[in-house]
Amino acid sequence: MSAPVLQLEDVSKRYGATLALDHVHFDLHAGEVHALMGENGAGKSTLMKILAGNIDADTGRILMDGAEVTVNGPADAARLGIAIIHQELNTVPAMTVAENLALGKEPRTRFGALDRARMVADAKEKLARINSTIDPNQPLGTLSVGMQQMVEIARAVSENAKVLVLDEPTAALSRSEAQQLYRLIADMRQRGVGMIYISHRMEEVWLLADRITVFRDGRYVGTGQTADLTEADVVRMMVGREIGALYSHGPRSAGAPVLQTHGLAGNGIGPVDLTVHAGEVVCLAGLIGSGRTELARLIFGADPRHSGRVTIRGKDTTPRDPVDAIHDGIGMVPEDRKGQGLFLDHAVSRNIAISSLAKLSTAGVIHQDAEKVAVLEQMAHLKLRASAIDLPARALSGGNQQKTALARWLLRDCDVLILDEPTRGVDIGAKREIYELIDALARAGTAILVISSDLPEAIGISDRLLVMREGRIVAELQSGDASEENVMLHATGSKLHTV
Amino acid sequence: MQNDNSALAAPHSKRAGFDFAHWWDKVGILLVLVVLVVLMAMFAPNFNRVDNLLNIARAISINAVLAAGMTFVILTGGIDLSVGSTVAVSGVVAVVVAMAGVPAPFAILAGVLVGAACGLVNGALSAYLGLAPFIVTLGTMTFLRGLAYTMTAGQPIVSSDLSFRVIGNGYLLGIPVPVYFMVVVYLVGWFLLERTIYGRHVYAVGGNAQAARLAGVKVKRITTSVYIIAGICAGLAGMIFAARVISAQPTAGTGYELDAIAAVVLGGTSLAGGRGRLFGTLIGSVILGVLGTGLILLNVPFFTQLLIKGIVIIFAVAIDGLKSRPNLFRRRGDTA
CATH class of the missing domain: 3.40.50.300 (P-loop containing nucleotide triphosphate hydrolases)
Incomplete structure (x- = not known):
């Protein structure tokens, strides 16, 4: 197997009295989907914030392709090829899809004015790369959450991300949109993009992930090949105890x-x-x-x-x-x-x-x-x-x-x-x-x-x-x-x- | 971490979880006031004489009353620029009514009702027509100022035997009467905000109007009501002002809306709505008053006074803004 594209070693982060991350480690290979699972508060979000450069770790280091890197802000993360699709979308609803995709890198004409035609053409191309037919001239806010997320992914893909973090990407997607996302993930895997997949949905983790790592209470619990693990294994690792059948309920009788x-x-x-x-x-x-x-x-x-x-x-x-x-x-x-x-x-x-x-x-x-x-x-x-x-x-x-x-x-x-x-x-x-x-x-x-x-x-x-x-x-x-x-x-x- | 190189060290142990935001919310603005008072007492001649302190209390009462009403409006995420003009209009009405022979209590009531009516217009336009309060009250600010000029033909109407002049100039038990007004306004305001359903709804509307609506809060009604409260406070302030100058002044209250907003913001209330305390507004008002009077006692030229006042406001608001960025008070990568 190739060298990991991303390694996080011995990472800790303390907030006041809480140890959000306690000397955890995590690695990701090119072309791999690595699911990160854990209950809320397990430390997943903190780790992602560190990876995005939004916060500094107290200890530990980040290596990309074996070399230590520092991520001191979102701009650093983008330069290193780390893209994060957040649970809460970072988009400007009142602007069009094309404007959002070009945000911060708007194409200019020779006279320094905004090159609207090129911006729209670029957006079309970026959307085409993820097989999306969203109209670039539509205001983003008029799209469904799922469509907005597609736009975010289109942006990440266009920036040639080496590491893509997907934080609960299907939480707001319809079934067909989710299917589209799964195909996109398969496609990016082919291109050698390493993906960290955070999700609470068991079935899609088993559908997509090559490996699963579980955190609990800010600590690393374990990593395994998805094929070797059952849902029950992972749930036990996540909560530290057995959970009864998730949906089980006794018979109910409807009244008036x-x-x-x-x-x-x-x-x-x-x-x-x-x-x-x-x-x-x-x-x-x-x-x-x-x-x-x-x-x-x-x-x-x-x-x-x-x-x-x-x-x-x-x-x-x-x-x-x-x-x-x-x-x-x-x-x-x-x-x-x-x-x-x-x-x-x-x-x-x-x-x-x-x-x-x-x-x-x-x-x-x-x-x-x-x-x-x-x-x-x-x-x-x-x-x-x-x-x-x-x-x-x-x-x-x-x-x-x-x-x-x-x-x-x-x-x-x-x-x-x-x-x-x-x-x-x-x-x-x-x-x-x-x-x-x-x-x-x-x-x-x-x-x-x-x-x-x-x-x-x-x-x-x-x-x-x-x-x-x-x-x-x-x-x-x-x-x-x-x-x-x-x-x-x-x-x-x-x-x-x-x- | 040793204390001898404390210039670089953060002021407090971060590992113990020193929470600047929490600390500042509790005592920050009071601390500013205490420092200010100590400085004035040390350097400003006659500052800590009882009659001077009473004068300060009287001087701040108008701004404090206006700022109390403004706090309600800002807590809902709104703003009311028209209160200064309302001071003028309600004062003119009350003086004219009093001169016509109406008994003092009813003249005062008339003035306050005029203020309430101005607030009703502001509130209804903002809440029911969905217009931006900044624009609505900018409009009524101009309109009401025009109205005050029109009613007085641009000249002050002096009434040297004004029936209610005692509420501006009188003393009760050695304390200026306007101070009682201020105290009552703050007690009632505090009770409304902290102890009643109404107060909870005011905070809810400012905290998240959509959530408030879905939680069963009558958002439009609450929004309208806070402008009425601001109008009533402006009416009261107008009475005190008219009584102080024993006349109806068409220019009364010019710029007072900005002092009121400054007091509210100094007091830690968020312009975004939903967060803040009426008590903070009172402290904010007192700070502005102490600063104003102290600088006069120190013989600081008027122009310089404005410079200092502006800096104090920006300083206080800047500290407030830092609350949401506690990282500035911690060093990056705080490793052992």
Whole structure:
């Protein structure tokens, strides 16, 4: 085997009292996909930040092709051929695709003005290299997250990256976009690009990776050939203990209808008729862009409704705005946790209490002790450390942020809970806890509507699946009978579709 | 790490997790005030005489009241440039009403209501029409100033026996009356922000308006209300000002909006919204007041006073900005 294109040796990083990385090592060969796995807080992100030159390591060294290098900033990283596709995209939404691709390296005419024609032509070529047909003149913000990510990858590829770090690249991608990404990864492997692949999705790691390295609590746990490892092995390495079957839940029995929509339309989707019963978990499946989030927002009154009604237990509750919906017993955890769900600078306690202040107050004055007790109760219920109560939500891991968002509605005690991608970017331990929570809530009689792009999860945790395509519900499947292929068939509307 | 080469060493043990941001939030701005007061007491003649301190208290009360209202607006991520003009308009209305023989309490009420109405216009235009508050209040700032000139025909209306002049010039138990106004405004403001649902909603709107909406906060209503509060505070400040000068001045309050914003920002409230404390604003106001009075006592020329004031504001805001970049207080690659 060739010499490693990248070696990280004895790398440590301390933040205050926390040792984020404890003398870890990692290596990557040209043309290899090396998966880096671990729960949130395992140190993956810290290592990537060091690699990107965003932070300095306290100890250790970085070698490329056997020679020690220093990475003192993103510019250094780019010069060395290290490109990172972040979980959160580093793009400018208001600018066009071509402008984003040319950012910082805009082509000039002889007179020093921006050479727009060449910029667009360059962008076309860069996109063609990853077999993408995105229009370079479109504003980036109008593209789906998946498409935006493609643009980022196109940029990395165009910069002739030797080392490409993909940080949860498929988290926001539809199935077909993910397929496209997999082909792209295969293509780059052929070209000799070494790739560090960070993902929580087991199936794609086994599909793509040559080797797997696991970190836990900032420490190196082990590395193995993917072919020699089972999912159970890796999970054990990640959490340090056995985890029961991820989606397992006991039998649930659905009660009376709670949430119903009648010809609900607006926001570019519908008309939609659906019913969620008490004690039932219904999952909206479908591709990105099929209108699942839009439907959830219509039910919650977050977007203008064109026509149709929403009823709860047969009573017309069609909401004009989220205030109405919440009043009628609906809670929604939005897809974009940081942008729409949480107040990142505010204390966890305030994030949790915000929607329940009426019952924690008299004449508008908050009972602070009662508030604290109520918040701590929910935090304990969700296994959030009590010491986190005054921390800003920003300081929490993805999983704990999601628990904070969930706790808000648990405290409110909703009849209907809408969870839009509740486990995105959440580590496997917290995922399991969220699934258990969903099950427990359903058993207690809550009607739960989940949106998930993770098909095994969607099938595993729900009682019923509603498949959406082009803004309408096109199929209803009992989860017990559903297969991923079957769901995809309906979601794409193509009998020829192969998964 | 030895202390003898401390010029290069960071000021504190980084390994112990010294958290500059946290420390500065707790005591930073107070420390600036204490240093300032000590310096003034040492060098400015007569600074620490009781009557001078009371004068400072009275002098800052107008800016402090304006800044309290401004804090609400800035906490939601907005800005209100019109409060200075509102001071003039509400003062003119109150003086005219009082001269017409309306009893003092009602004249004051009229002035404050005018302020509230100005705030309602600002808030409604910002929240319901979705216009940028900077532009809306820039517009109303100009409009209201024009209104004040129009109502007075450009001349001060002097009313030497103004019925409510006591609220500007009077003393109660040896303390200037405007100071009581200031104290009450801050107590009420603190209670609203720290103890009520309303306050939580104000912070929520500034922290993340989208999240606030999805959490059931009536974002537009809250946004409108903070401008009304700023207007009420401007109305109160207008009453104090008119009572001080026992007249309706069309030029009253010119530039006061900027002093109010300076006090808020000095006090550590983020212009981005969602973060800050009303108490900080009070300290910010006091710093500006102490600085102003102290420099006069030190016989610093007016032009130089402006230079110093500008530097202090930038210094305070710069320190505030460093909070989010703690690395500047740590050495890179802090290896053993």
